Amino acid sequence: MRVNDAPFPVRAAVDRALAKQTQEATRDVESILDAALRVAQRCAPEAPRVADIVAEAGISNQAFYRYFAGKDDLMNAVFERGVQRLGSYLAHQMDKKTDPREQIAAWIRGVLTQVTDQTAASQSAAVIGQLKRGPHASGTDPLTALGHMLVDPIRQAGSHEPELDAEVIQEAVTGSLRRHLTALTAPDQKERDHIVSFCLRGLAV
Template sequence: MPHTWAVSPPADDPVELAVNRALKPMRDDAVRDVEAILDATLKAAELSAPVAPRVADIVALAGTSNQAFYRYFTGKDDLMQAVMARGLRRVHAYLDHRMSKVDDPAMKIELWVRGILTQATHQTAARQGAAVAEIFAGAGGGVDERTSEATLALKDLLIAPLEALGSNFPELDAAVIREAAMGTMRDHMTAHTSPTPQESDHLVAFCIRGIGVEA
């Protein structure tokens, strides 16, 4: 009976290197195709909400074909989940970058809250985010594992600064802050409004005071 390796081959394995080299151009093309489809979906969603955009409209905007669309996505539900997950991951990268630039844990939390609220003040992001949220609400379905993991990852950015501030329940505190900030953001997106500076300041102070730190 042939031996089955229990570990992955090393990065410098000649077979892996040869295969990766051969597949890289194909992978790069696939990444460009998928990004174009996701970008086109956001634009089409602004016009179609509260219903999901038609595949024909998406592929026309993306400059691709139905065949290419179904090569990467099983259908519109799969596509909308991918759009949502990518958006959350982009927000995660943005927040992580901003938070990494400061040492004060309270400031990290403030940057997190303000960064979430920014999604409702940036006109393009707010319009597209509202459209996607409206489509999800109209479809009545839940989010898949990709979107759930991306949402949890956003919350997890708060845990280390909360621990540094002496929180006894960092997971619970992070969940409350997430719901307060993201709930406010969603309310504004739905109403097509933006949080005022006073509202943003109040929410930041409320979250910081809630964990026993003077804002």
């Protein structure tokens, strides 16, 4: 008997069991990701060990490998979660603005907080330094999704090539981000202002 063909009480029981398993798995994965980030920060620039991450998370090796193929897989997941959180922060900052040019500027300044904020910079440097296979196993950089956030405000600002313009700005800003993370430096106010004005001038709107 397929679950979909089962009586309602049976389907309800299965749904409850699956929901509980999903909640438990989500908690386990979040715990592992948090532990990996803490360990990576402590031992940077040296590579974190799976044994240390497992101990930090308070889980077994079996539990770790239930969710991740290995350390590289884990660090990519940590990176992608960080990018997702950054995306939420950028959306919040952009929502505070109504003028599209100000929204673009908010996006740029928000991305640069990853090197101007000490905690964010330390976390970003520790994680990026451990990425072995590129940002994503599929070959797609999660940072590209952040660039897509620029398309609408760039279009509203009058650009005829908003997708291309968004890609160029994303490459310029994340390139500066990576340069500072690699050098363990941070852009001062003058440099941040210059990056913003440079990108806005490039839009010619």
